[in-house]
Amino acid sequence: MVLQNTGKFHATKDGDAGESSGSREDSAEKRLKRAILNDEIDVRFGYERHKDTTEKTGWLINIHPTDILDADKRLVSAVDFYFLQEDGGRFKATLPFKPYFYVASKQDCDREVASYLSRRFSGKIAKIETVYKEDLDLPNHLVGLKRSYIKLSFFSTEELLKVRREIFPAVRKNKEREKNSNGYTSMLASHFAGEDAVGVSKKISDQMENIVDLREYDVPYHVRVSIDLKIFVGHWYSVKGRSSQELDIQRREDLVAWPDPVVLAFDIETTKLPLKFPDSQTDQIIMISYMIDGQ
16 A cells, blocks of 8 residues: 555644744743743753752763743743763753844944944843954955954844844845945935945934845854854763853863763654655654664
8 A cells, every 4th residue: 555645634733733823932931831841851851950069070962942030030042951971860051142143234334233223122132242254255255354243142032033033124125225236326326415325324314224134143043052152962071050040061071982872763754745845734644663772
């Protein structure tokens, strides 16, 4: 018997699924409940959160984003690091980290754009700063030239997504406008205005028009934390608490032998339409196979 997807099957949707799909973002209360539930599940599997100042050594096996309450009772984004110890014990360490992305503005308009964004998104942006990074789009980027970017840091990924969602349409519109114009039309407009192009840009009432690009906005949060802090799976680390919200995670270069983790591998076979990837809304599961430590 050959199973073939006809495209007629539709997965049933319960009330919770319908409700969650109706809202594009979870409320802070739902995020907190989800974080508490995840903590309870982790404890059942032996991963209790390490908070005190005693030092623990563990082999990092997994990284997962989460939410925690900071000292001001604000829900902030953090990352759970899961460790295996030499004696087979388990623990996890939670490290808060502010998510961010970069905003590229027109030449010499960083201050005006940063001031505008600070006012418009007050309460959502945790920190605004100007940084200099290499721009690979520059014709002469190989000589090491750097350009300025506005770095927007947020308390949580929810605020980041809200702000990005508001800025992105303006960036798309500005790119389209820039594509349809050229240097001559800009020079002509500034000539009749009696000042240079930079002066005209600074006096624009809507500073959204001076935002030309967003950078590193699509990097997954836990990947961003891992890259910035240089904390990677498959290495030994010493973990020590310094305060209720701070952790000191240092790599142990002297430890190279791996522990003996229990490995679960699984595979799911499903139906699918020709030349299409499986879709959970229309495809059905044929078989689920799994192995635990090779058995």
